[in-house]
Amino acid sequence: MVPAPDYIPLINLPRPIEAVAVIAVYLGFVSVVAMFFIWWERKVSAHMQSRLGPMRVGGWHGWSQSLADGLKLLSKEDLIPDEADRPLFRIAPYLAFVPAFAAFAVLPFSAKFAFVDVSITVVLIFGILALEVLGVILGGWASNSKWSLYGAMREACQIVSYEIPLGLAVLTPVLTVGSLSLVDISIDQGGGIHRWLAFRNPFLFVSFGVFFIASLAANKRAPFDLPESESELVAGFHTEYSGMRFAMFFFAEYAAMFLIGGLAALLYLGGWYDPFGIVLHMEHTPSLVWWAALAGAGIFVVKAFTMVFVQMWLRWTLPRLRIDQVLYMCVKVLLPLACVNLLGVALWAWLFPGGAAQLAVQIVLTVIGAGGAGAFLAILVWAMFFRGRGITVSMLKPWTNLLHRTESK
Amino acid sequence: MLDRDESRTTASLIIPDPVDVDVTRDDAAGVDSDVMTEEMLVNMGPQHPSTHGVLRVVLRTDGEMVLEATPHVGYLHRCAEKIGENLQYFQFIPYTDRMDYLAGMNNNLAFALAVEKLAGLEVPERAQYIRVIFAEMNRIASHLVSMGTYGLDLGAFTPFLYAFRERELILDLFEAACGARLTYSYITVGGVTDDIPAGWLERCVEFLDYFEPKIKEYNDLLSYNHIFIKRTANVGVIPPDRAIAWGLSGPVLRGSGVAWDLRKATPDLVYGRMDFEVCTGKGRMGAVGDCWDRYFVRIEEMEQSVRIVRQCIDQIGGAAGGHKAKMPKILKPPAGExxxxIENPRGELGFLVISDGTAVPYRVKARGPSFCNLAILNEVATDCLLADVPAIVGSIDVVMGEVDR
Structure with missing residues (x-):
């Protein structure tokens, strides 16, 4: 295991001031990220659908559209249905919103930008995330609308099915590294792409897939967006919500998207380390420690954003599953797979504690995984540029559609 | 919210055999006999994202299971048939546009043909070709909307916008010919209102060349998507005998494997000279007559429509006559009925027109495919999951403007 660089607090200030500063920075950052994602999702979906998306508000490509929408939602009338359970109806959006933001407190951005590093970060984050579901169920119940109730019940149904495979999938990196701290798990992956946990052994490779699918369900993203499935349940659990309360649910979802993306990066995709081991080298050079922290945070954000983009990509490509199919998938496919993975990772650690065989496996998996992703990207670019010549790559349809606008005229 | 008596009377009107429905409900309830569950009545519509307008379906549900789905219609009733009794024949054409507003051309055509048959008018050959071109183009446009919204019903947003992108080009072509993009009134009694503009046929060929490869894209993106198949295969199965018994028509009937198409069965206009196939459901992904089959019949029909339009464009040069028959100033068909x-994108659209010898019809009655096809919802959407209801309604592809008229 690579030795951890010394952990020092970011700023040396009196504790209360430091706390306020940290909270302000984090809340600001998460809010900006959530608003950016809302705008970004609209742009991504628009370009996949041969539209432009928001173009007016703020000038450049409608960059302040989310801001304007937020202001609009803030100024809207505060509606509570007559038959609703008023206290619960009011409290539900915060129960969804607060956990999504609170989880960021323990999310490390790089070795130095880890504001709170407790030894059980992984457990803490998933505990906090599970609380979000309470807000959703409560909101659906308190609305006293049948559609909302359906949304809430589906969420309840979904959480019991995805939480177990998700938890077991998260345990595999924990088992491999031997720590429940996200900082430790990430530091263990420094020094090159072959050390990333997703490429460490075949079981972790599969485990990453299980984690990603289950995390989509955890975040109510397509194809698992059943609690709010628009075409069936009108808007699911937030049918009766409007104004700022609705915005809270919305914010929570987009903040959680970043959280899920960040967790995927930290647990499986090398955390804040680049594929070539440069950041690790910088961390061990005393004069470059702060640059390493900054570069690491940047790399982490890029990785998290990439995962968020994949979530958006899936949402605008796939139809929605049915509730029985979600349960089937989580309980009968992902759960056994996750169990086998956990067992496999344990056996792997016992059989190959290190050495040449381990390295060879890592390199093969890196070639498969990273090479596959690279080839995918190459096909994508190729399809985009040669589209007009009758080349169709069906998997990439939404992307290649970027060119339709000009073509059709 | 729900008027119980109303739901009971409507249900007894539509369900052919109430005993059957009760038996299935008992079976469904028997599975979880140890858990006490309460049935819930859910009002889906008339304002609901996936009821395609103002359809109201009252669902009797047990958790996620739908035990019974009763469609209620009438929210868009505009007395179109009564209006028909007060207008001259050609004046009723714009009202037909507003019935099935996704297939205005076909609706115009059905009424025009009925009046022409009543009045014994001969339509010039060129006008017949133009009519077929526009009817088939409108069929493509209508099926595109159907396909796109079907994806939407199942949670796939993107195909909807692709479909509308192509439909927009068809509407551009229609606009070039008649100035309207939705309610055309282009096909009229005796022919079409204007001849097609110069260069229109070339633009049409250009569109067909552009459009044909797009069908493959829809298949890649939606038709053969694993989740899409999971959601539609073996869902809402209508066996052929039930389809015939309910008087279904159009893609809903053909989806059940019955090769019945009025364009082949009664080849009016110039359909007899066209070489095309009647597409039927073959049960490729599940049972014959499931939602996927009905959906895919529409996709295949788009291809066939492209073929028909191409043949029409090839042949129209040699067609005799102008765009409209010689007509009397005021059309007074002889008394009779x-x-x-005709084959509308949704099925058989027929007009019963009764004349008493004056300039105004005595009675106009429309036989709408959406209305007749919708009736089977009650039988098909029992004992399914809640998420299957939009899938089934979408695959029947109703246009409420024509259901209620």
């Missing part, structure tokens, strides 16, 4: 049905 006639029915004429």
């Amino acid at each position: 006639t029915y004429y049905g």
Whole structure:
């Protein structure tokens, strides 16, 4: 295991001031990220659908559209249905919103930008995330609308099915590294792409897939967006919500998207380390420690954003599953797979504690995984540029559609 | 919210055999006999994202299971048939546009053909070709909307916008010919209102060349998507005998494997000279007559429509006559009664027109495919999951403007 660089607090200030500063920075950052994602999702979906998306508000490509929408939602009338359970109806959006933001407190951005590093970060984050579901169920119940109730019940149904495979999938990196701290798990992956946990052994490779699918369900993203499935349940659990309360649910979802993306990066995709081991080298050079922290945070954000983009990509490509199919998938496919993975990772650690065989496996998996992703990207670019010549790559349809606008005229 | 008596009377009108429905409900309830569950009545519509307008379906549900789905119609009733009794024949054409507003051309055509048969008018050959071109183009446009919204019903947003992108080009072509993009009134009694503009046929060929490869894209993106198949295969199965018994028509009937198409069965206009196939459901992904089959019949029909339009464009050069028959100033068909049905994108659209010898019809009655096809919802959407209801309604592809008229 690579030795951890010394952990020092970011700023040396009196504790209360430091706390306020940290909270302000984090809340600001998460809010900006959530608003950016809302705008970004609209742009991504628009370009996949041969539209432009928001173009007016703020000038450049409608960059302040989310801001304007937020202001609009803030100024809207505060509606509570007559038959609703008023206290619960009011409290539900915060129960969804607060956990999504609170989880960021323990999310490390790089070795130095880890504001709170407790030894059980992984457990803490998933505990906090599970609380979000309470807000959703409560909101659906308190609305006293049948559609909302359906949304809430589906969420309840979904959480019991995805939480177990998700938890077991998260345990595999924990088992491999031997720590429940996200900082430790990430530091263990420094020094090159072959050390990333997703490429460490075949079981972790599969485990990453299980984690990603289950995390989509955890975040109510397509194809698992059943609690709010628009075409069936009108808007699911937030049918009766409007104004700022609705915005809270919305914010929570987009903040959680970043959280899920960040967790995927930290647990499986090398955390804040680049594929070539440069950041690790910088961390061990005393004069470059702060640059390493900054570069690491940047790399982490890029990785998290990439995962968020994949979530958006899936949402605008796939139809929605049915509730029985979600349960089937989580309980009968992902759960056994996750169990086998956990067992496999344990056996792997016992059989190959290190050495040449381990390295060879890592390199093969890196070639498969990273090479596959690279080839995918190459096909994508190729399809985009040669589209007009009758080349169709069906998997990439939404992307290649970027060119339709000009073509059709 | 729900008027119980109303739901009971409507249900007894539509369900052919109430005993059957009760038996299935008992079976469904028997599975979880140890858990006490309460049935819930859910009002889906008339304002609901996936009821395609103002359809109201009252669902009797047990958790996620739908035990019974009763469609209620009438929220868009505009007395179109009564209006028909007060207008001259050609004046009723714009009202037909507003019935099935996604297939205005076909609706115009059905009424025009009925009146022409009643009045014994001969339509010039060129006008017949133009009519077929526009009817088939509108069929493509209508099926595109159907396909796109079907994806939407199942949670796939993107195909919807692709479909609309292509439909927009068809509407551009229609606009070039008649100035309207939705309610055309282009096909009229005796022919079409204007001849097609210069260069229109070339633009049409250009569109067909552009459009044909797009069908493959829809298949890649939606038709053969694993989740899409999971959601539609073996869902809402209509066996052929039930389809015939309910008087279904159009892609809903053909989806059940019954090769019945009025364009082949009664080849009016110039359909007899066209080489095309009647597409039927073959049960490729599940049972014959499931939602996927009905959906895919529409995709295949788009291809066939492209073929028909291409043949028309090839042949129209040699067609005799102008775009409209010689017509009397005021059309007064001899007293009598006639029915004429054509193959609309949704099925058999027929008009019964009764004349008493004056300039105004005595009675106009429309036989709408959406209305007749919708009736089977009650039988098909029992004992399914809540998420299957939009899938089934979408695959029947109703246009409420025509259901209620």
